[in-house]
Amino acid sequence: MKLFGVAGDPILHSRSPDLFNGGFSAISFDGRYLLLASSSAKEAIAVAKEIGFSGLNITSPFKEEAFRLVDEVEDVAKEVEAVNTVVFSEGRARGLNTDVEGVRGALLENGVPLSGKRIAVLGAGGSARAACYALSSYGRVSILNRTLDRAVSIAEKFGGDAYGPGGWELLREMDIIVLCLPIEPPIPASVLRPGQTILNANYSKAWTFEDRARIQGVKLIDGREWLFFQALRPFELFTSSEAPKGALREALCRPRRISGLICLCGFMGSGKTTVGKVLAERLNMPFVDIDERIERKTGRTVEEIFERDGEHTFRRLEEEEIRRMKDMEKAVVAVGG
Known part of the structure; x- marks a missing residue:
C-alpha cells in the first residue's frame, strides 16, 4: 500500500483525505491518504520521508517554506516560490505548485470570465502568490495585505498594485476578489455590489459576510472548488491514472464522518x-x-x-x-x- 497525506497548521479541517481516498476507491488503487499534523514544513517532509510516503500535499502556512526544502522544483513553483505538492522518489523530494490550476479552474469552470476583469487578491502567503501568478496573465492584479511590504513584494514580482490595510474601498471597483486569508477580514458591506465574484480559498467554515454578499448579488465560489481543481494533477501523479472527476467531486461533497x-x-x-x-x-x-x-x-x-x-x-x-x-x-x- 502506498501512503500519501496533507500537512499544514491547522489541518484537521482538511477535506483532502475525503477527496483522495474516495478517488483511490473509485479506481481500486492500493493507497491511503492521511492527515499529517506538524508544526512546520520541515517537520512534515521529514516525517513523510521517514514513514515512507510517496507523496505529500502542503497547505497553509507551509507552502513557502516547503519551496525552500525540496530537492528539485518545477518551473511554475519556481515562479510562485511556493510548493503545494511534493512527490517522493528514490530519496528525493520534487516540489510542484498546482494551486495555479486550482484558482483558474475554480473561476473558469464556474463560468467566471477573466479577460479584462479587475481582480484583487487578499493575502500574501503561498496561496495568494499562486493566485496572482494564475491571474496576472488576464490583467493587472491588485494585492491587499495587512503588511504592505509583503504586498509590494508580490506586486513587483507579478506586475500588480499593492495596498495596505486601508485599501478596503478599492474592492468596490473589483470584478473578482480572491480571499487567501486564514481568518475572515472585515470587508465593509459598502464595497459589495451585484456582479462581483468572490473566491474564498478558506473552506473550513462559513464566514459571516457571505450571507450579506449573496443578498447583494455577489457570486460566491466555495473554496472546495479550488481544492478540487488543484488536486487533479497530484492525483494523477500519485496514481499514474486519470483522475475520476465524478468520484472525486462526490467524495468532496459527501458529509464528513470521523x-x-x-x-x-x-x-x-x-x-x-x-x-x-x-x-x-x-x-x-x-x-x-x-x-x-x-x-x-x-x-x-x-x-x-x-x-x-x-x-x-x-x-x-x-x-x-x-x-x-x-x-x-x-x-x-x-x-x-
Missing part, C-alpha cells in the same frame, strides 16, 4: 500515548499503541529489541503492525518514536 485511522507521530516521550488515549475516548474510537503490540508479539520490551537487534529490526516490526491495521474501520494509533 472514520479511518488517526495516527500520532512524534519523538519518544512526546506524549503520543497520553494524548492518544484521551483523543480516542473523546471520539469513541479504539486506541492502539504500536509499541505495546510489538512487545506483546515478541515478548520483549522496545528497549530490549533496540539493544539486541537494532533499530532496523524494530522499524520492520513497526511497519508490519501498521500494515495489519489497514482494514480497521477506525482507530487512534500511536506509532513508535
Whole structure:
C-alpha cells in the first residue's frame, strides 16, 4: 500500500483525505491518504520521508517554506516560490505548485470570465502568490495585505498594485476578489455590489459576510472548488491514472464522518500515548499503541529489541503492525518514536 497525506497548521479541517481516498476507491488503487499534523514544513517532509510516503500535499502556512526544502522544483513553483505538492522518489523530494490550476479552474469552470476583469487578491502567503501568478496573465492584479511590504513584494514580482490595510474601498471597483486569508477580514458591506465574484480559498467554515454578499448579488465560489481543481494533477501523479472527476467531486461533497485511522507521530516521550488515549475516548474510537503490540508479539520490551537487534529490526516490526491495521474501520494509533 502506498501512503500519501496533507500537512499544514491547522489541518484537521482538511477535506483532502475525503477527496483522495474516495478517488483511490473509485479506481481500486492500493493507497491511503492521511492527515499529517506538524508544526512546520520541515517537520512534515521529514516525517513523510521517514514513514515512507510517496507523496505529500502542503497547505497553509507551509507552502513557502516547503519551496525552500525540496530537492528539485518545477518551473511554475519556481515562479510562485511556493510548493503545494511534493512527490517522493528514490530519496528525493520534487516540489510542484498546482494551486495555479486550482484558482483558474475554480473561476473558469464556474463560468467566471477573466479577460479584462479587475481582480484583487487578499493575502500574501503561498496561496495568494499562486493566485496572482494564475491571474496576472488576464490583467493587472491588485494585492491587499495587512503588511504592505509583503504586498509590494508580490506586486513587483507579478506586475500588480499593492495596498495596505486601508485599501478596503478599492474592492468596490473589483470584478473578482480572491480571499487567501486564514481568518475572515472585515470587508465593509459598502464595497459589495451585484456582479462581483468572490473566491474564498478558506473552506473550513462559513464566514459571516457571505450571507450579506449573496443578498447583494455577489457570486460566491466555495473554496472546495479550488481544492478540487488543484488536486487533479497530484492525483494523477500519485496514481499514474486519470483522475475520476465524478468520484472525486462526490467524495468532496459527501458529509464528513470521523472514520479511518488517526495516527500520532512524534519523538519518544512526546506524549503520543497520553494524548492518544484521551483523543480516542473523546471520539469513541479504539486506541492502539504500536509499541505495546510489538512487545506483546515478541515478548520483549522496545528497549530490549533496540539493544539486541537494532533499530532496523524494530522499524520492520513497526511497519508490519501498521500494515495489519489497514482494514480497521477506525482507530487512534500511536506509532513508535
